[in-house]
Structure formats: C-alpha cells, structure tokens
Amino acid sequence: MISNTTETQVSAPKKQKKLKPARKQVKPGEVEKKEAPQTGKEYNIWYNKWAGGDREDSYSNKVKSQTRCNIKRDSGLTRANTTGVKYCCLFFARGCCPYGWECEYLHMLPDPSTALPDTSKDCFARDKFADYRDDMGGVGSFQRQNRTLYIGRIKETGTGVETEEVVRRHFKEWGEIEKIRVLQYRSVAFVTYVSEFNAQFAKEAMACQSLDNDEILNVRWATEDPNPVSKVEEKRRLEEIGREAIQARMDPRIVDAVRALRALEDGDILDEGVEEVQEEGDGEPQAKKRRLDIEGAPDTQLEREQGHEEEEQSPQPTGLLSADTLESLKYFAEIQKRNGLGGKVVRAVPAPKPPSDGLGLADYGSDED
16 A cells, blocks of 8 residues: 655755955045035034035035945955954945955944943944034934934925835835834834844935935934823833843842842741743733741731730830830749849839030039039
C-alpha cells in the first residue's frame, strides 16, 4: 500500500546582507555653494539670512536642495565603525558627503537603541540650545524631547488621505513613523517618529526637498501639542522610558533586597516563590506572603481593636512625670506587693534639674527667687 506524503520544504532564513564600504555621494567641488541673495542691510548669522529679506515673498527666496540621500544606496561602513564614533554624518543626511568610507562619522540611520555619549547633542554631534529659535528651525532644545516635524509648503493634488500616503512614502525612509496628521487645504503636515534621533535625521534629510509635485518643503520642529490627552500620553511614555532605563541599570539583587526590606517593615515576609502568583476570584494576581509570627501580636481583628482601645485609654503625661514613668512605678509597686512590701509607700522623687547656662523659661521668675 502506497501512501502519498507531502514534504514541506523549510526555507532557510535569509542571511543579513553585510554592509559594504560607503560610497562617495558627490565628487569634491561638484556641489555649488550658493550664498543667500542680499535682500536686506544686515545678515543674521543665527538664521543664516538677510534681515527682513523674506517678508514680501518667502517662497521665492527658498532654493531647492541639489542633493538627496538614498539610504539603500548610500549606507555603508566608514572609519567611524572602527573608531567607535556614534554620531551620524550631517552631509551624508543631506546627500553630499564627498568622503565616503573615509568619513569620520557614520553613514547610516541612527540606532534608537544606542544611547549617545552626550544628551545635550543631537545625532550629528551638534550642541542643542536651551530654547528653540523663533522659526522652530536649527538644532533644537535639550529641555524637551521633540519627535514631531512640521512639514510646510506641500502641494496638495488630492484628498487628505492621498496627501498622507505621499508624505508617508517620502518620510518613512528615515525611520519608523508613529503617526501622521495632515491639515487639508493648508498645505501642512505633522510627522511624528518613534525615536527622536530619526526625527533629527529626517529634518536635515528633507529640508528644501520635494515630494511628488516639485515643491520646496519647509521642515521645522513642531511646537508642543496643546491637546491635554497628548500631554498625558507623552508624560506617561517618558515615565515608562525612564523606569525601564533605571531598571536596566540597577542590580537585581538590590531590587530584591529593597523589596524584602519593605515587606519586613510592613510585617510581611516574601516567600521563596514570590514570582508565582495565584489567581483570585476577581482575576487579579496576588503575591504569596507569609505573616510573621510575633509573640503577643494580635492575630484577629477583635484583638487589634482592643489593643487600639487600650492605647487610647493609656494615661496621659501629667506634671513632671511622663506616662512611661507612671507605668514603671506601677510595675515596681506590683513587684513590691508580691514580695510582701506592700505596706511601704513608694514616692517618686523627681530627678534633679540639669544646670543651665542662662535663664530658662522655668528659672525666670520662679519661687526660689
């Protein structure tokens, strides 16, 4: 009897393609450096333009970028991969690095899981500032983590959904996108990346670039979202990132010791199987705990209440003797009664007052004067 058996062929996992040496994006001297046309009397170094030159026609003063980065074609190994430099090449992001594999910076997208040596610098090793520029351009601020880019001057040729697809197709090359919001009929879109490093890279890569309609994009940092729901979500996300970073750097033995110390302070001790949880009726996991057996400790709710009432009825301190002193005298009197010395009266003699350097509240105007 012959049985037909189907053989399933398991495809071998694809091997990751090794990076080749980075190519030179342009030849030395190929890119023409065009200076901003003089349209004013004063040149602003901070904004890299002439003061008052873009008030009449801001679009005509923008020059389209001559180069554009292509991640699949331009990414490769450089000297930074051997020297340990973790910063990306700014000219590589703009598509005009003439050094290629001889460059001292990385020619690849920034890795979100890699922490930079200095948090006050961006992924291109440029120093951040305390506040943003008035036009929300430049490097950015180190006081706020910004992952959202403002994209202006978009030529809309369809609906908002079609415009969003065009924006996503051009901006997803620079990293994982969290969300995109398009303001239809206003030629504006907001792109939020998962990592701030990818947003920094995309801002430089798409500055003065075009989408599908030969426009010149205006890419800036987005201002803070006034939506209270977004503020709460961002705060929760930052707290979660901070909690994970702290837990990753802490020694697990220290965490267990702190947990055991808190359990002892609460009167509980964690069992060995503290990782195991038991499901109760409401489905919430509860850690197994064992109550410490302390002599004389009230075990029932009634005994706890009686002990609380006795504490409330304890004598309050009167005169020179405190409540603890009176309780001690009663204890010694009870011992004397048991030893047959009940006839004698025990009087409490107050302790002598310590000598004071000056006049205190009790010495001033006393009967001894």
